[in-house]
Amino acid sequence: MSIQSLTTKQHKELVAQALEFATKLQEQVQDSISARERRFYYKMQHIIENPEYKALFIELLDSSVHTKDMAHNFKLIKRILSRYEFGGFFTSYEKVLLFVFLQVGRYAPNLSVPLFIQQIRKDSSLMLAFGTPESSANSATYYFIAKRALSTAIIHDNIKLCKRALESRHITHISIKPSAFFIWLWGGDYARMQGDLAQSLQELFAYARAQQHSQGVPKVITLDMEEHQFLELSVNAFMEALSGYGEIEAGIALQAYVPESYSYLERLCAYAKDRVDSGGKPVYIRLVKGANMQAQKLYASQHNVALPIFSQKLHTDANYKKMLHYVMDSTRYRFVKLGVASHNVFELAYAYTLIQHCVESEYREHFVFEMSMGISMQASRILGTYHKLMLYTPVCDDKSFKDAIAYLLRRLDENTSEENFMRNYYAMRVGDESWQKQEAMFMESLAYIPQVSSAPICQRDNSSEACLQASIYEMDTDFFAQATYHKFAQALAQDLPQARIQASFGASVDNDEQAQIISSFDGQSALGEVVFATAFDEKALLAPYSPVENLSAVFSKAAESLQARRGEIIKLAALESGKVPMETDMELSELITLLRFYPASLRDLCAKHPQVSLQPKGRGLVVGSAHSHLSVVFSAVLASLACGNQVVFKPSSLVVCSSFVVCECLWGAGIGRNVLCFMPMLRDRFQQALAQIPADFFAFAVGFGQARSMESIALFQPNLLAHTIGFNAMIVTKFADYDQAIAHAVSSAFFYGGVGLRKLAVLIVEQSVFDDESFRQRLLECANSLRYGSPLELDSALGVVLDKKAREKLEKLQGAKLESSLPYMGANIIYTTPDGLQDMERHLPVLYVIKAADLAHAIELANTMSGDICALESLDEDEWGYFHSNAKASTLLINEPTIHTASAQIISAPIGSLMRKIGARNDILQFARCVQNAPDDNLATSIIEPKFKRLLESGELGEERERILHNALLQAKSYVYYRNAEFNVSHDYAPEYGKKHLLSYEAVRAVAYRVSAGDSLQDMLGVIIGAQACKAKLIVSFEEINEELEFLRQNLASLGLLAELVQESRDSFLARIHASQMVRYHASPNASDPIYKTAVIHRKPVVYAKPFANGRFELLGYYKERVLSVAHHRYGVFAESKLAKLLG
Known part of the structure; x- marks a missing residue:
């Protein structure tokens, strides 16, 4: 009988049998726990009772991969131990060893520290295997913990690692993670990411087939599941890659805490049926509940979206059983194999009972139990006597140990969470309070199955009504979604309407002058005609205007228009200035965030200070550059309009068309053309026209890189507010996570066109890191893995046109002729000296790398630059404090990139090089006149x-x-x-999970x-x-x-x-x-x-x-x-003690 054919009475009887079997299993486990498992339980229980010990354990593991400097590692370990005062985490014997280590080890750190690290890793060996196994039972699946792919070189290394495992006769099953086989750092092109992952899987499937034939033993590869955003990508790549390899078995994991996993299960079952009907082998599906909660919370907070997974265990458990029930049907289990992964004896007993009663005997081998190495080993041995069981065994080496720490953390989180079965597993006795609670939760989840939804919790549709009415922060575009790829592809394929653009505030052009045709960056198409103003219209300067009424409603309507025309603006910006789609999309999200932020900021200030009214300043001129022209430049326009001012907006002549579309959205929302006056003007005419502006005008200039550009405006308009482009710096010390530092440096230097106000210009590397050839090689490989080309192609991270002028500049910087004949420019890394920074080029995608003797020297170098942002990559809290006290930049980042890959982070990472920060709490006051009423x-x-x-x-x-x-x-x-x-x-003005964004004053x-x-x-x-x-x-x-x-x-x-x-x-x-x-x-x-x-x-x-x-x-x-912006989490553990020391 199938489960679908069971009556209610029959199902209740099976549930009763499952409860009896669960009781039997638990009693057998209680009688046979080994001494080693009891010691492990001792530690786990202290972690449960004192969550800070989890941070202690992770920090000690982390210290083993910090640096090769053992003397410093000794100091680091000593500081970690003293911070937590040993506590109850260690046994009495271990405390004696620690005392000896602290007293004697400092005299010989090269000997004592490796021994200490060896002991710490030994503690983790119950859940983790080091090195490739040399012998194995057939009942083990080896999960090879590979490095996340920052470059194609890492992908090749990861493939070699898997091939070596497949070559071993002792290994028949391996499990791999998706992010090791495609470059996830740049998520601009879904099709290319899926293609890269599928290509890697195909190479591994082909090798597995060859080894299977030569060795005569099965070779099974299972694709694990990671964060929610990889789900669609992983499933599609898996199905694409497996086609054509019918003679091998392969699998994929699905997580029950993701609601839409049920829908993907349906797709995979249909795919498996077609595959078997065509002569192929069944598809293996590993059913897990999911253990990435912290990572999902961090992602959701960073990208301004709802948590995409079930937050209640009841829903996860119900969905787990719902997915189990779906496969328990003869029309499905004949074509798929199911790995039931759990440590909960109720879930295991229930699945076993269903297998025995609802699955035809010849297909029961299609169901396999999976349990993780080191977690309830007695239960796995006992259950294995009843039914086939695979032991899920993580494997790592020294190179991937940082990634293994993240795995261990997930296991600790899973085992110590409040409602988890394993929380009280070793102390639990049949019939006690914990047992009864777990039984009740099991029964409740069974009853909830009909109610659990498979619909996605987080609908990443920026144009939806729910999103438009959301909080201040705009929801980021989901570049890991296939629908996003198709939407962008359609937008870039559409023809653009050509417009005739004329200044609404400038004097009429002379009769003999004609409108200028604005051409695309490659000269292949005309974008429109622009009638540039030759001077300011003196009559318009004195014309009356009315401030914007119903500000929130008007700005909200403008946001809707921007969403509707997002594709048009993205293509326009690509054609007129070479901005890649992700860059423009990010700016539009920031712009929409600011449309919500300024009215809210104004309301907040007025509510808190009822004795003060904020009046318009009057009339203002906003002068914009081509850098961040849709977000940072328009911030001055929006803030000024919000305060009731008249705005004369002069955009850069390089981005007139896309700037005009944004103004059209504002005009269409209800802002008068005499309130927002659009005035395109060529640079030479503008310099002449400045003298016409009355003295009571205020001026705001954004994005200019050279001081003389500011001075030329300020000499005519001394009432000038300006946010300029400087040379932002990032410091990497020997105590940094090198992979993280490389990812942050490359993204900050080259994402979104490799130019702009937040671009990283200089990487200052401590001597020992600079001398590390591996670091330099990985940095170069990561940069070279970024694709560059036409800004109309979604996979282009860079779309900078390599014209004759740019080519000459780059050849001068590199001191050699460029070999490439391509018309576009890729990422360039130039090693130089501090003296060599005198001729830095800010308009090209170039990252300069210089070395410093130590942190103090690095900060000294950074302080000589004109950048608004200085970032530090270090895991050492003492370095955090020194950096905070001595770095002079107005925006300090710790373990954060200068450019967020999240689209709408302008408020949590505000910029601005003078007194006020764009997107911060006082920004709007620059555009208002305060009047004291009481x-x-x-x-x-x-x-x-x-x-x-x-x-x-x-x-x-x-x-x-x-x-x-x-x-x-x-x-x-x-x-x-x-x-x-x-x-x-200090004010935490933009709360974000796992991070602090603190505004302070100097x-x-x-x-x-x-x-x-x-x-x-x-x-x-x-x-x-x-x-x-x-x-x-x-x-x-x-x-x-x-x-x-x-x-x-x-x-x-x-x-x-x-x-x-x-x-x-x-x-x-x-x-x-x-x-x-x-x-x-x-x-x-x-x-x-x-x-x-x-x-x-x-x-x-x-x-x-x-x-x-x-x-x-x-x-x-x-x-x-x-x-000060600090990412104070590490593998999801929040370093509150480090943060307290920094802020104290």
Whole structure:
């Protein structure tokens, strides 16, 4: 009888028999646990009771692969042990050995550390085999833990590893993971990734067939399952590769905690039937519950999507049985073999009972039990006497030990999770509370089978209504999905409408001038006609405009339009500037995130500060470059519109067409064309037109790489805010995970076209790493594995056109003629010296590599560069702290790439090289004017309060002065409150699982304040109190002394205020600007004012707004924002103790 034909009564009887068999199994296990297993249980129980011991165990394992420097490894191990104070994790005997190790081992670390590592690995040997087995029973499946593929060279090494295993007569079954056989680092092309995986599998299947014929024993390869995003890719590649190899047996694993695994089971069963009907062998399917929960949580958090797997064990268990039931049908089990993988005796007993009663006798061998090595060995031996059982045996060598640690962690997570059967396995007795709880869970999951869904939890459709109404963060595009590939392929194949683009804010072109045709990067097609403005329209400069109403609704509608036109914009950007599809897609996701972020940021600020209103600044000019032109450049446009300003937007002439489409989406959503004014203008005309802009305009420039580009704008528009491109650096120390560092360096340097504001320019490598030939070779292999070519091809990681100018630059950098005749440029790695960085090229996909003596030297080198971002690759928390304290970049990353492969991470990794960060909590305040409507309620005690009160109570001031001092005291109390509550603490502004994104502030140290004619005593006191609250050295400079200044001179000390009052000429003050970090000057911005001119030349920010009563807004002028982003997880274990030390 099949399970589908069972009546309810018959099924209940079988369940009762299964429970009886489970009881029998458990009693037999209890009576035969070995001494070694009991010692293992002792450790497992302490991990269960004290989860921090899991981190201890993993860190000790990790320490064995840190570095070849044994003296440092000794210090590292000592620090790890002292952090956890030995604890109950170790036996008494082991504690004695540890004591001896710590006392004596430091004198001979080259001897003691390897012995220690050997002992630690011995502890893991119950669950892990080291080296290729030389002998084996036929009942073992060897899982070869191979390195994840960062390059084609690693793929070839992994294939060789598997071939060597297949050559052994002792090995008949091997298991492999998908990510070892295709380059997952660049996920832009689903078809190419599937093809690479299928090609690797075909090579292995062909070799297995040959070895099977020559040895006369079966050779079975099973493809394991990893993260959810690899599911579709793996199944499709497996079926594609296995076609044509009917005479060998092969298998694939399916995870029950993935809802759609049931649908893939149906597909595989149908495929298996066709295969057997054609004369082939059955397909083997390993049914597992899944043990990648931490990795799935990390992925979901990073990519702004829902957790794609069942979060409740009830649902996973029910789906497991549902999938088991599906195969328990004669129309299916004749064509497939099923590996029932579990350590839960209830699941095993239930499956055994069904096999005996619902499967025809000749097909019972199609069902095999699978249990992992080292976990309940007694249960596996006992169950093996009843039915065929395969022992799943992980195998690794020194090269792949880091990957083995990740496997061990999954096993520990599986065994110690709250509801897992193995949590209390060794202490469990039939009939006790734990047993009854597990039995109840088993019965509950049986009852839940009809309700469990097979529909995907996470629908990665950016255009869906649910996604458009989601949280601030835009859902990332799923580049591992076949549907995404087809969508992008269709978008790139579609014809684009040609538009005539004309400036909406510029003066009309002369009659003899014609519209210019914008051609594609290769000159093969016309994208449209553009009528460039020749000057600003003076009438439009004075035309009235209305701020955007219903901001959230308008921006939401604009986001919908962008989603609808995503494909069109992606192709336009590819054709006009050579941006690869993933680069443009990332920018569009960031842009949509910002459309949600700015209204929310504005609402949040207004709600927290009801006494303050944020008013429009007025009219502003946004000047954009071609770098990140759809996200970072438009951030200034959106923030300005959100604050009610009129925006004149001048895009780069290289990206006019795609910029215009984005503006069309904004106009279509309800933003007036006289509010967002599109003004394409060629560079020469723009420089001439700058002089026409009225002084009350504010300006914002984004993405320019050279200081002179900024200065040319600022000399005409001193009220300039700018985010520039610098040379970002990444430091790799000898305590880094080399594979992770290589992956992060290559992705940061070359992803998304290899250019942009977040591009990694310089890799600074510590001497010992630099001298490691293997590191250099792997770095080069990884970079060379990135495909480059036409930006219209989805598999192109780079689409940079190698024109004559670019070719000449690259040949000069490399000192040799280029052999390639291709019109596109690949990834280039150039080893040089610090002196050789003088001629760095920012517009080509080039990564410069230099060496440093140590971390201190590396940071010293990084601090000489103009980059906004500096990253550190290290697993040593002492190095984290030193880096945090000494690196000067405004964005610091630890074990993070400078460019996230996640699309909408602009807020969790904000950028910006001056005072404010794009996408951070204060970004929008750059575009608003603060108005105090009522006194602030948030006040704190100030140390100057007693002295102020003493002078106020003296009766010597007069009514007006008393009012001024009273207001100044309220300012001081507000400043102190917000200094302590906002500016002296770190803010985790973008919570992400396994990571911290901390916004902090760094106060300026020196402020130069030039008193202007309109400054009152209230203004002067506000500046002095603000600088003192931030502990900045203040110089108050003035031309002539007046009554207010004389009052200050006489009463400064008695008021408890600190400042240096200097009477000097303007020229003397100009000489001070260079040594100051910030200039305070309240005269309106004027291009002809020498103070503004000098500040521009020395690139010093000028705060021209008069002091504000609310410290939250006033003190922003005295602080620079800094971001520290830390990936504090390792194999899914969160290094909270390391993080606490860093932040403490």
